[in-house]
Amino acid sequence: MKKTLLALVIASITMSASALDLEGADKYKSYEELGIMQPVSGIVVPDDKQVTAKNAIFGVPYNRYAYQHMREFFASTDVAPAKQAIELERAIDNSVENIKVNNADGEARTFDQFMDETWGDSIIVVHGGKVVYENYRNGMTKDQPHQMMSVTKSFGGLAAMMAVEDGKINPNDKVSKYVPELAEDRAFGGATVQQVMDMTNSMNYNEDYADPEADVARYGAVLGWLPKQEGKSYPNNMYGFLQDIKLEKGLEHGEIFHYQTPKTDALNWVTGNATGATFADFVQDDLWAKLGTTGDTYVLVDPVGLAVAGGGLNASPDNLAKFAAMMLNDGQFNGEQVVPKAVIDQLAAGGSTEAFGKGPDASNNMPAGEWSYRGQWWVSHEEGAEAFMAIGIHGQWIYIDVERDVAIVKQSSQPKSVTPAQERYDLNGLRALVNHFAK
DSSP states (O other): OOOOGGGTTHHHHTTTOOSSOOOGGGGGOOHHHHTTTOOSBTTBOOGGGOOOTTTTTTOTTTHHHHTTOGGGTSOEEEOOOOSSOOOOOBOOOGGGGGOEEEOTTSOEEEHHHHHHHTTEEEEEEEETTEEEEEEEOTTOOTTOOEEOTTHHHHHHHHHHHHHHHTTSOOTTSBHHHHOTTSOTTSTTTTSBHHHHHTTOSOOBOOOOTTOTTSHHHHHHHHHTSSOOOTTOOOOSSHHHHHHHOBOOTTOOTTSOOOOOTHHHHHHHHHHHHHHSOOHHHIIIIIIGGGTTOOSOOEEEBOTTSOBOTTTOEEEOHHHHHHHHHHHHTTTEETTEEOSOHHHHHHHHHOSOHHHHHHSTTOOSSSOTTTEEEETTEEEEOOTTOOEEEEEETTTEEEEEETTTTEEEEEEEOOSSSOOHHHHHHHHHHHHHHHHHHHO
């Protein structure tokens, strides 16, 4: 499952209990239709319609508003736009809206129903270097930053892969070479950089969201997103937390793929030390500055200002579409090589299907033998649907199909972090769009 630290204790806190329990068609209404953060007397918002730091990440349907306004509730750092804006050419094909999408039960739904029933806030499709379709809902616009959850991880993975290509990191070196603070007898130091990059390092980390004693709850408190429990001590930042994580007993590094958020933050620590650049620096200087981006982009940070590479990126559909267009075009944009073609080729080739299949994250939607994970990207090897993608909980996607020259950015505010049915519906919709434009 595509879990992130932003799904902390989701099972025990929210989805079934909020001040606004909605049924039927009401559950698909926009935040404005629901009155969330809409003043009714001067500037006063009723208590049950207010978004706060306590319900911004976990609260439903408060996330319909919060995912477009995260920096109002949590600390963040800016990612500056390009000095010179570049607009992607538009050649909109509204016949997209006539396609049918099967939901998880195999029932054919209209495209409009697909967007409603997956709580879609935006979707934008790139084909042939142009934006060929875009649809904005729930107050979104092409320039509105949106919380991207674990899509952030794929940018962290890309930073590491580019550092490898640039000779600044040897992927076969142990992590401790770049981060001496990470001991070799614990989860990270003795693993290779490649193993952490592909999430195959051994790590004893409890992600039972219903357990307030679980590691994931402790991580949330360290980040400042959950309250600290009385009588317990905590590291004052995420890097202190990473140093404490132990090896999974009986599991060697490299044996299986296991998707766990702290692995991304450890990888980001490696990349930062090797390159001298922060996560926000990488997005700003190596990507955004070369993609003609505009408007606001930002990354959530921990209490000491460390960027949360595991799930803190907030970016607009239009800027992400420029990124996707570049990835489709062998890493080139506006005549400049932004990402080395070799990196794109590695992502398209994917990682170890064997390690993926042995791990706990293979599923009916992502079957063993047909999926892999490489450099913090999910990779489909299914015949006719080969693609690599960045995925975040609550319905965030960057889906890149190089062979058919189609990329899709989808942003959502789904009520649950991830369910098999939600994931299946999204995958069906994205692939229906690819097939529409590739035919």
